[in-house]
Amino acid sequence: MPKVILIQGSLNPDSNTAKLIAATAKQLEQRNVKHEIIDLRNLELQFCDSRPLKEYNHDTKTVHQKLADAQGFIFGMPVYCYSVSGPLKNFIDIHSSAMEKKWAGIVGQAGGKSSYMALGDLARILAFESHVTTVQPHVYTTYDDYNGDAMTSDKTQAKIEEMLDNLIACLHAVKEENA
Template identity: 30%
Template sequence: MKLLGISGTILGAKTSASVNQLMEMVKEKHPSTETELLDLKDYKLEFMDGRPLEEYNEGTRKLITKIKEADAFIIGSPVYQASIPGPLKNLFDMLHPDTFRGKVTGLVVNGGSQKHHLVMEYHLRPILSYFRAYIPPNNVFLHTSEFNEENKVTDREMVKRMEKLAEEIGNMAKL
């Protein structure tokens, strides 16, 4: 089974670090799981303008293909201006509505205010529900203060929550 982590921003390091840390937790519990981190800042994702996928650049096509081929996901997003970043929304706009259908999709979101946890529930969850993804109940919101200098989550309570989410992703996806 292939677990794809998606870091939904082109700025900063906390989002990709938290997605990677969560993927490592899943891999620890389910060693046969193949994992890959897809960091949007490593791709030249074009702006969605309605063209057929074949007409977009190689980076865009490669990104979409990797997503189509994955069996389960961890989507990470920072919160900017009480919303998800534009590159992540643009990526969602590029995907076919069946892309996440029946696939487990865990969420790890980070932000500078505790109030931003609502973005996960009222913005990301409805988008993934539209895509018919299976969303675990224990997704994780991380405040900026819960990362150390190396952008690793070390807060004991948050690490426990991440471990619970990793367990749910593995069990739900039958990794």
Template identity: 30%
Template structure:
């Protein structure tokens, strides 16, 4: 059973840190869970131009394969201009429409403004719904929830991370029975 965390940011660390916290917590709850963090800033995923996947560069093919091979997910994005990142939207455009079907996909959003806490519900979850994903709780992490070393120090956020990890493991387990 593989849990893939995806950080849809091309810069910074906060989104990847938050996603990694969720997948590590899920592994604590289910030690047999294999986890991996796919940080988009480490890959050169080409823009979608309508050609077959095998005609895109190796990074694009590797990223898509990692996603198609995973069993459950945590997808994170920083919020820019009240929206998900272009890199994450481009990634979604590469995916087959059944990639998340009946799979559990948790979401994490990070932002510098508390005004962006509903972006996951209004933009990210509808996209995941199109892919027929099962979407539990979202974790919203404001920049002020990190200390100077980019450690999440806000207790409420840490509790939401724990809740999301529990929901991921619980829902995935129930779906596989």
């Protein structure tokens, strides 16, 4: 069974992206898909400065190995200025080689409805930097989709399911091809 890593890319202590990632992880749990959340808020983050991996700290090296061992990813992206947030882009810059030629889904949270195309920036970055292919649909939420500590939109739940159907189908197809 393939393993999926969920990357929670917001540093906000009350992050909606984290709630969206939690909702996605719950669906993976229900499908018995092996998964793990890497929440950027829990890491001692460093800037990418082109140094070799061995010169980064323990958190960075540990995360890199987890990404290398996984087959698929789900990126939780907070929308900043119609694009990817700085910390998430920095994370991808450091770890791009660990994700080479794998598959990913994207879930993203924004303040308003008009920044939907921002998620396409992340797909393009992953394609160029890691040859990662992203599946559709990209799951996009705004403040209206949350109530307190949870993501509460049925429409979003359905989108997450559709995204996971496609991601898991791709992961199984790759596994069969490599068998």
